Amino acid sequence: MHEPLDVAAADAYLRDARCGGLNLFVGTTRQWTGTRETVELAYECYEPMAIKEMQRLVDEAKARWPIERVCVLHRLGVVPVAEASVVVGVATPHRAAAFEACRFLIDELKVQVPIWKREHYTDGTTEWVQGAQPPRVEGEG
Amino acid sequence: MHEPLDVAAADAYLRDARCGGLNLFVGTTRQWTGTRETVELAYECYEPMAIKEMQRLVDEAKARWPIERVCVLHRLGVVPVAEASVVVGVATPHRAAAFEACRFLIDELKVQVPIWKREHYTDGTTEWVQGAQPPRVEGEG
Amino acid sequence: MNESHPVVFTVLLFSILREKVGRAAVDVAVPAPATGSALLDALEAAHPAVAPYRPVIRLAVNQTYVPESVRLTEGDEVALITPVSGG
Amino acid sequence: MNESHPVVFTVLLFSILREKVGRAAVDVAVPAPATGSALLDALEAAHPAVAPYRPVIRLAVNQTYVPESVRLTEGDEVALITPVSGG
Numbered sequence: 001m002h003e004p005l006d007v008a009a010a011d012a013y014l015r016d017a018r019c020g021g022l023n024l025f026v027g028t029t030r031q032w033t034g035t036r037e038t039v040e041l042a043y044e045c046y047e048p049m050a051i052k053e054m055q056r057l058v059d060e061a062k063a064r065w066p067i068e069r070v071c072v073l074h075r076l077g078v079v080p081v082a083e084a085s086v087v088v089g090v091a092t093p094h095r096a097a098a099f100e101a102c103r104f105l106i107d108e109l110k111v112q113v114p115i116w117k118r119e120h121y122t123d124g125t126t127e128w129v130q131g132a133q134p135p136r137v138e139g140e141g
Numbered sequence: 142m143h144e145p146l147d148v149a150a151a152d153a154y155l156r157d158a159r160c161g162g163l164n165l166f167v168g169t170t171r172q173w174t175g176t177r178e179t180v181e182l183a184y185e186c187y188e189p190m191a192i193k194e195m196q197r198l199v200d201e202a203k204a205r206w207p208i209e210r211v212c213v214l215h216r217l218g219v220v221p222v223a224e225a226s227v228v229v230g231v232a233t234p235h236r237a238a239a240f241e242a243c244r245f246l247i248d249e250l251k252v253q254v255p256i257w258k259r260e261h262y263t264d265g266t267t268e269w270v271q272g273a274q275p276p277r278v279e280g281e282g
Numbered sequence: 283m284n285e286s287h288p289v290v291f292t293v294l295l296f297s298i299l300r301e302k303v304g305r306a307a308v309d310v311a312v313p314a315p316a317t318g319s320a321l322l323d324a325l326e327a328a329h330p331a332v333a334p335y336r337p338v339i340r341l342a343v344n345q346t347y348v349p350e351s352v353r354l355t356e357g358d359e360v361a362l363i364t365p366v367s368g369g
Numbered sequence: 370m371n372e373s374h375p376v377v378f379t380v381l382l383f384s385i386l387r388e389k390v391g392r393a394a395v396d397v398a399v400p401a402p403a404t405g406s407a408l409l410d411a412l413e414a415a416h417p418a419v420a421p422y423r424p425v426i427r428l429a430v431n432q433t434y435v436p437e438s439v440r441l442t443e444g445d446e447v448a449l450i451t452p453v454s455g456g
Binding site: 168184185186187189190191193194215226227247250251252253254255256257258259269270271272273274 | 294296297298300301338342345346347361363364365366367368369
Binding site for chain 2: 014
């Protein structure tokens with residue numbers, strides 16, 4: 001989605017009477033990376049696959065933890081400094097699982113979901129961010 | 142505080158241009174514990190000490206992780222099912238520290254901060270919840 | 283203050299201890315020099331309802347957890363903390 | 370479809386690959402039976418700008434990651450995924 005992400009709406013969606021805790025991760029645009037100053041990030045996405053991958057990750061998380069509610073939202077297009085690019089939230093009966101599942105989802109999202117960010121620096125230059133090297137697919141290479 | 146906790150305000154406070162991520166934990170009143178149904182929880186607090194303990198935990202977290210912003214909010218009095226009793230939030234330059242510090246703060250809060258909950262069940266009975274046995278203070282016992 | 287005179291402390295009670303004793307604060311006289319253990323012994327003698335909780339009570343003096351061996355000073359704010367259950 | 374005839378696939382490109390090649394999608398002819406490796410070889414021959422990224426490209430067919438050894442079927446949606454950087 002290209003609009004600002006609504007953390008309050010995510011929180012409201014994640015409230016569940018069966019749950020004792022929810023964990024939310026909000027990824028924001030950081031101004032400084034070493035000595036370079038970022039004005040904004042721009043995100044590009046292979047949308048149908050990104051949605052499929054997010055669903056696959058949610059299914060995997062649900063198989064591993066007793067998740068009652070979950071949301072994974074990623075903003076596309078331009079995201080200015082301090083605004084949210086990603087919101088991941090998980091509600092579970094007990095808090096440990098909420099933390100673990102939320103961490104799993106954001107860690108996997110950053111390796112598996114086909115979204116790419118481009119840094120726009122204050123000096124006018126731009127640069128595609130090179131993501132983490134994913135594990136090789138079985139049978140590949 | 143005796144009013145509903147404002148997660149959106151916590152999120153807004155935690156936004157920081159130096160940070161790439163923030164982690165929020167929201168503790169909510171769970172309806173079912175085994176076969177007993179909870180209507181609401183009521184919290185009692187030794188307020189001046191609770192505030193001191195929360196500050197001590199925040200100081201300890203800041204000594205261990207590069208925290209730019211942090212909040213610890215606990216509601217007092219009656220909290221109905223699915224409403225938030227506690228909100229802990231941490232913003233850091235990179236996400237791993239935000240998860241770890243947030244988890245540390247809620248885990249320690251539940252052992253150290255002098256707040257007690259009383260369950261109000263649908264059958265009309267009430268019961269003080271026995272907390273986790275804390276580690277013994279050095280030199281004690 | 284003289285070693286042979288007792289010192290009186292107001293002890294704050296919360297949650298189940300407050301209910302069992304029936305008051306949010308009780309005065310306890312402890313012979314000087316007063317310690318946390320002596321205060322707890324005196325409290326338990328005066329309010330037997332406290333006894334079952336003694337093994338899990340943590341002592342707080344001036345809003346800080348302290349060992350029972352702590353030396354108490356007149357005017358200290360003493361509180362008994364049963365296992366907390368916030369969150 | 371005949372083993373001696375090439376099959377044409379439309380390959381989707383994103384981010385840095387899209388910029389280096391100058392297009393969001395390119396058609397690549399691969400001799401049947403087509404595999405992921407053969408498609409990547411043919412793409413690299415036609416668009417040398419792809420070559421430096423070959424070691425880090427993951428292949429997606431019909432929006433699912435697959436090994437390069439995958440057998441391709443006419444009509445498959447093929448995409449090249451350089452290391453992602455969402456979040």
